[in-house]
Amino acid sequence: MDPQDNPTEITVSPFWRYILLAVGWLFLAIGAIGAFLPILPTVPFLLITAWAWSKSSRRLHRWLYRNKTCGPYLVAWNKHGVIPPRAKVLAIGTMTVGWLFLTIYVATSFWVPLIVGAIEVAVSTFILTRPSRAPHAPPSN
Template sequence: MRRRLWLMIGWLFMSIGIIGIALPVVPTVPFLLVAAWAFARSSPVLKQRILDHPTYGPPVRAWQERGAVGRVAKIWAISAMTAGVALSWWVGMPDWVVAVQGAICASVAIFLITRPCA
């Protein structure tokens, strides 16, 4: 039963990651990280397929082995978060919403900056 649950979680996040390939605002690698984590508990073969993928395998392996995030990925993520907070402010969201969003995004940005570069 547990194996089946982990397998379902893996396929769910793998599906979202695949959608992220086509939609530029949906990140792919974070969803593949969760899928690989779930597949490690349910299907080592599927986990290995993610790790062996020529495009998406290296960033997943870098995260799993060293907690590393690529420099370009860091720049894109922080830029997107900054743009999202700026857009919220520009469209007139309540100040408290923008402040909470900014605090969360700043925390994530600090976390990303402190990760080693892949």
């Protein structure tokens, strides 16, 4: 079942509903900024937006998953755990550029680049081990 077709009712209190709506809008804005800044990822922020809106607004959640720009990526991730090849290259490439910038211009000791590099290797490993395309449907007889 697609998340946009989720029939479950919103069960959080009105207070938490407004908090989650605000969280969704905040992370959508950060994700939109990330679409233009090479050091800021987009998809993780959209995933947080999708989670927050799934708990607070079926209408906004549906809109996000049906959006022609980001919807297909969210659906592919939700259904099959897919990260497209272009997104993999961009994610790992921007992490590498950010790490190089940190190492050359910011870090005053070797510990910060070492720790950040280890985290980025773990994240890159996760990204590279995700499928790049959705599995094909079995042929019908």
